[in-house]
Each structure stands twice: as C-alpha cells, then as structure tokens.
Amino acid sequence: MAVVVCARCGQERDGAGKVGLPGSLGAEIEARICRECWTEWLSTQIRVINHYGLRPAQREDRDKLYELTREFLQLAAPAGAVGGRGAEPPDASEV
Ligand SMILES: [Zn+2]
Numbered sequence: 001m002a003v004v005v006c007a008r009c010g011q012e013r014d015g016a017g018k019v020g021l022p023g024s025l026g027a028e029i030e031a032r033i034c035r036e037c038w039t040e041w042l043s044t045q046i047r048v049i050n051h052y053g054l055r056p057a058q059r060e061d062r063d064k065l066y067e068l069t070r071e072f073l074q075l076a077a078p079a080g081a082v083g084g085r086g087a088e089p090p091d092a093s094e095v
Pocket residue numbers: 006007008009010011033034035036037038
C-alpha cells in the first residue's frame with residue numbers, strides 16, 4: 001500500500017488504494033487521500049446521499065456527489081475550474 005501525504009488531514013498515512021471512482025477524481029483520491037479519510041467519507045456519503053436525496057444511478061446526481069466528495073476530501077477542482085465557486089459576494093445583505 002502506498003503511503004500518501006493526505007490532502008485532507010495532512011498526515012503521512014497509508015493511501016486509500018483503489019476507490020473505484022472514474023477519471024481524475026479516482027486517481028487523485030488514490031494519490032492524495034489516506035485510508036482513514038476515505039473510510040470516513042464512505043460513511044459520511046451515505047448521510048450526504050440521504051440528505052440531498054441523491055440517486056447515484058443518475059448522471060446529474062453522481063456529478064453532484066463527486067463534487068461533494070472533492071469538497072469533503074479538500075481536493076481542488078480539476079484544472080481550469082479553479083475558483084469556479086468563489087466566495088459569496090459581499091452585498092448578500094438579505095436576512
Ligand atoms: Zn487523511
């Protein structure tokens with residue numbers, strides 16, 4: 001098992017290994033996320049799926065889940081999308 005410096009907890013630990021996610025997200029998790037954090041996400045994502053009512057069989061919901069996965073694991077968005085979700089504008093004055 002490869003050792004990684006985890007992007008989420010900052011510890012040097014055993015990597016998550018094969019996570020079975022497609023594309024760059026799966027590769028990034030395998031390279032940058034420790035097993036502990038990945039395990040934590042696996043139990044958290046069940047609550048997240050229920051909370052948002054996601055149906056991972058549907059592409060749109062799956063994309064949302066991947067986005068939340070990145071957020072939880074503190075992985076930056078893919079190259080080119082950096083800063084795509086910027087800070088809230090300061091004039092959001094509604095209560
Ligand atoms: Zn970690």
